[in-house]
Amino acid sequence: MEIYLNGSFMNHEEARISPADRGFLFGDGIYEVTRVVHGELFREREHLKRLDEGLNGLRVHLDPDVRNKIPEIGRELLERNRLTSGEASIYLQVTRGAAWPRTHTFPDTEVKPTLYMSAAPFKPHNELHQAGVDTISVPDIRWTRCNLKTVNLLPNTLAKQQARDAGANSAVMIRDGVVTESPNANIFGVKEGTLYTFPESNYILSGITRGVVLEIADKLAIPRKMVPIRQDELFDIDELFFSGTTTDIQPINRVDGKPIGSGKPGPVVKAIQNEYKNMLYQ
């Protein structure tokens, strides 16, 4: 595959950055993953908006000319990798750049941020969307700026691996007695026909797909409350599902081996999936 790195396109096996990059030394950077269908980036504007918010949040000053070229770079990546038809995903990461010597504070001298982008073919998890998935519950041990989409992703990585080791697809993270997120997706619950999810705050990422689900709820006249599912009511609710850029809308059948609702994808998640596919593949 060809990737983009700091102004050049190259084979991913030849791409190289400095180990003094603050992405490598501190996880001092942010990222975005965007879905692509037949060459069209789904919800590109929202991803770019969140990117800008992340850059502001970390006070990383990406050259406006470079920032404005990001959509064009993404399209060129799709072309170079023959991904303009079918499905694909684009990964983008910006770090504060390479600085020597290493200091916890931002570098004294002006440092050029690192911009790394890659594209890859994408295969949606249709069988999981239809059948639903098993999960485990884990404590949400992340920091409390989860609204920033940074590459400080070790807690996410460890939770996802813990789920896999347990034979599950993913994890339902619990903080202060309520469901927050999965390691890489937002979580919605359905109780008596009403949709529930953790409110926008510093405890969750404001997922682009989460926003789409809320739009769909309004369109389908599904009442929605920005209230999280409590851990102690998990097995009394009717439905539970993930939403995410690469996860799509994924029903959760079980948590820690115990069924949610009927233990099968319910009517609300199916209706939302259906509408979501209409939007994604329109």
Add this chain to the structure above:
Amino acid sequence: MEIYLNGSFMNHEEARISPADRGFLFGDGIYEVTRVVHGELFREREHLKRLDEGLNGLRVHLDPDVRNKIPEIGRELLERNRLTSGEASIYLQVTRGAAWPRTHTFPDTEVKPTLYMSAAPFKPHNELHQAGVDTISVPDIRWTRCNLKTVNLLPNTLAKQQARDAGANSAVMIRDGVVTESPNANIFGVKEGTLYTFPESNYILSGITRGVVLEIADKLAIPRKMVPIRQDELFDIDELFFSGTTTDIQPINRVDGKPIGSGKPGPVVKAIQNEYKNMLYQ
């Protein structure tokens, strides 16, 4: 400066890693910083022990042959950079390695961890040790596996920068109403002749210098309690100080502009500093 990267020594400006390195994409790695005086690594054994614990904690499988060569590589770095006399520091980082495609879970195929080491001249902050420093208090927003010395360091970086922006030297981090750590050092308090510090747990890094301070307390017959300083008693205690590999023993004069004790380095921190310098420069 010459650095070491995956088996080779090279100029730091020529060193390159893949952007697919999980250190860059996830902060999926750990690090150590060791002080060097006249070519001798201070408390090397403890740093290597913590390194091994970190590798186990993250389940990163560094080839035992490579792991066992680390002390030798450090010494060669000192020689190549003419750092065998005077003061220096050695930085070491191990990540899970480069894997393509990017997945939150550990890579399916066996991936070779990345080992990066560098050495640099070190100048202790003697004037700060003598005069003491001003600090600000900030919420400790880190994850809850602070006992692992990982490169997920964004909260530390942001807190340190926040302190600098406020004209302070560093930050005193508060979690659940008690003092935990600074962004890059442990914290001790002194109340009526007794030393207090946060107990070893998942909320702090078990600092090597922290351990040395506890040894010194025993040697000097200073009573010590593994109990944190509460935020509401901060301005009633007698002394407060940082301990860390590059921080050494650093008295804290003020937090948020208000004096701790007399607002000057007190007798207990001075006694500990003195003994610490004897051990470091023996």
